[in-house]
Every structure is written in C-alpha cells, then in structure tokens.
Amino acid sequence: MTSPAPDTPKVTPEALAAMRNDMLRFATLQLRDSHLAEDMVQDTMITALNKAEQFGGRSSVKTWVFAILRNNVLDAIKQRSRTVNAGDYIAEGESMDSAFDTLFKANEHWTPAARPTDWGDPEDALREQQFWKVFDACLTRLPENTARVFMMREFLELDSNEICETLSISMSNCHVILHRARNGLRRCLESNWFAEGASAC
Amino acid sequence: MLSCKETSQLISQAQDRELGIVERMQLELHLAMCKGCSNLRKQMDFLRGAIRRYPSTADDDTPVDR
Structure with a gap:
C-alpha cells in the first residue's frame, strides 16, 4: 500500500x-x-x-x-x-568592439595591462550576496540586444541555432555577439570584483 | 599560430559549437603557451558555471550576507 x-x-x-x-x-x-x-x-x-x-x-x-x-x-x-534587425546588433556592438580592440597590441596579443588575470578560486564568490549584486550590475551594463542574446544562451539555455532562427541573425553574428557579451561581462567582473581590493567594501 | 584575439573568439565559440579538430589543436597549442589566454578560458568557464547557479533560479544555494 x-x-x-x-x-x-x-x-x-x-x-x-x-x-x-x-x-x-x-x-x-x-x-x-x-x-x-x-x-x-x-x-x-x-x-x-x-x-x-x-x-x-x-x-x-x-x-x-x-x-x-x-x-x-x-x-x-x-x-x-521582431522589431530589432541585424543592423541594430552591429551598431550596438561597435563601441564594445573598439573597447575590445584596445586590449590588444598591434600583433593581436594582450597588452600587459589587459592580460586576463588569475581569479584564484572564483567559486567562493558564488556564496556571497554582494558578488551577485555586482554580477547583476555587470549584466545590466551590457547593451540591451547583446544582453538578450547572451541571456537566451546562458539563462534560457537555448542553443545557438535556435537563437539565430528566433532572432533572424546569422550564426556568425550570433557568435560575435556572444563573444562580446562574455568579454564585457568578464571585464566588468574583473575590475569590480576580482581586482585586488575591489571587493573590500 | 593563433593570436590572442583569435583565441579569445575561439574560447567563446567553444561554448556554442563543436570546434573542428584543427581549431582544437590550434587552441590547445596556444593555451599551453599563453597564461593570459588560459586565464581567459578559466574565466569564461566560470561565467557559464556561475549562471547555472544564479541564486534566484537555483534551488538550494542561498548566498549569505557578509
């Protein structure tokens, strides 16, 4: 029973x-x-x-x-x-792309200041409420359409084919946008959380 | 030999599509020699993992105030 x-x-x-x-x-x-x-x-x-x-x-x-x-x-x-076209994504990303370009020397290797740093044991941060506030702020700082593509990929867990189809953008555009978003987010976390002293509040 | 800029794009794409064998070899070769890019890959892996544990959506991961 x-x-x-x-x-x-x-x-x-x-x-x-x-x-x-x-x-x-x-x-x-x-x-x-x-x-x-x-x-x-x-x-x-x-x-x-x-x-x-x-x-x-x-x-x-x-x-x-x-x-x-x-x-x-x-x-x-x-x-x-439906109201956003591929040109909007490109236009929105231009400033992110030029910011990204400044991270590299002429030979496309990292400048010493921009070289990604070792975040140590970043998992520890996930247990801290303050980290998630910084994380949300960094997400919100991404341009709107760029953020939407990133959210569809990471939060809604759609694959890139579905995203392309839904938003009517090409696969290569989709990859460019996701790369911009990840890079923007990690740069923001690096300077606002993982940089030495940044989390002392 | 890949530049760091190209490597950054490949690290990101590896999260969205299966890389070809040549791409994978080029990527691993570069990462073995470049600390900056191997840090970058760890950072991007961390980002993905962090979102999977985003506190509002995760079941039992309650962050604490410090």
Whole structure:
C-alpha cells in the first residue's frame, strides 16, 4: 500500500508567494522592463496554480514554476525581437568592439595591462550576496540586444541555432555577439570584483 | 599560430559549437603557451558555471550576507 509521503511538495499559493521575488528578479533582468516582468510573474503564478495537479514532484516546485516562467519570458523575447534587425546588433556592438580592440597590441596579443588575470578560486564568490549584486550590475551594463542574446544562451539555455532562427541573425553574428557579451561581462567582473581590493567594501 | 584575439573568439565559440579538430589543436597549442589566454578560458568557464547557479533560479544555494 502506498500513500503519498507527507512531505511531498505541493504547488500552493504560499509556495508561489515565497518565490515571487526571485521570479521578479529573474524576469526583470531578462526583460529590462519592470512592469512587463510584474505582469509576467503574475501570469506565471496563475498558470502554475491552474496546472498545480500536473506537478508530479519529480523536480522541485521552484524548478517546475521557473520552467513556466522561462517559457513566458521566451515568448516575450520573440515578440520583441521582431522589431530589432541585424543592423541594430552591429551598431550596438561597435563601441564594445573598439573597447575590445584596445586590449590588444598591434600583433593581436594582450597588452600587459589587459592580460586576463588569475581569479584564484572564483567559486567562493558564488556564496556571497554582494558578488551577485555586482554580477547583476555587470549584466545590466551590457547593451540591451547583446544582453538578450547572451541571456537566451546562458539563462534560457537555448542553443545557438535556435537563437539565430528566433532572432533572424546569422550564426556568425550570433557568435560575435556572444563573444562580446562574455568579454564585457568578464571585464566588468574583473575590475569590480576580482581586482585586488575591489571587493573590500 | 593563433593570436590572442583569435583565441579569445575561439574560447567563446567553444561554448556554442563543436570546434573542428584543427581549431582544437590550434587552441590547445596556444593555451599551453599563453597564461593570459588560459586565464581567459578559466574565466569564461566560470561565467557559464556561475549562471547555472544564479541564486534566484537555483534551488538550494542561498548566498549569505557578509
């Protein structure tokens, strides 16, 4: 005879309320629009409650709810990307590209000042709240379209083919944009967190 | 021989597509000789891993105030 374990998690209004702030943070970061993010989190909570009995307990409630939220975010990104063309990505990246070029000498090797440094044991940073504030600030500093491509790749975990198709950009453009984003992000973290003394606050 | 600039692009692309055998050999050869680029690869690997553990979305990784 089997009865459900008493501690099987359930999708309840309380459980959803407890993760509301996390959902909002995630959606705002992806969409850069707090009103839209607010609406989306609301919709996600309603959908989750309506489908609550479909939750099988194979994942955590949070993972299950975030899967719904990710789909909603992705739909919004698809809608919005219709108004962006390939030229916008190129124009937006020009200043990032010239910043990137200054890291190299004429022979395309690192200048001494720009050589990527050893971050030691960076995993330690992941346990610190302050690190994530810097991380969010660095993400927000990326230009909007560049950030969107990066988020689709890293947060929504789409592969580059899907991103190209969704945004109607070429694969090589996609690689250029992702490289810009990673480089911008790591440079920002290097100067605001990993540089000696930068984290002393 | 790859430049550091080309290496940076390949390190990033390796996260998005399968590199060809020649590309992989060129990349590894450069990394073996260049501390800056091997630091860069570690940094980019760290970025990807960090996002997988982004606190809002991760289940049980609660950062602490310091």
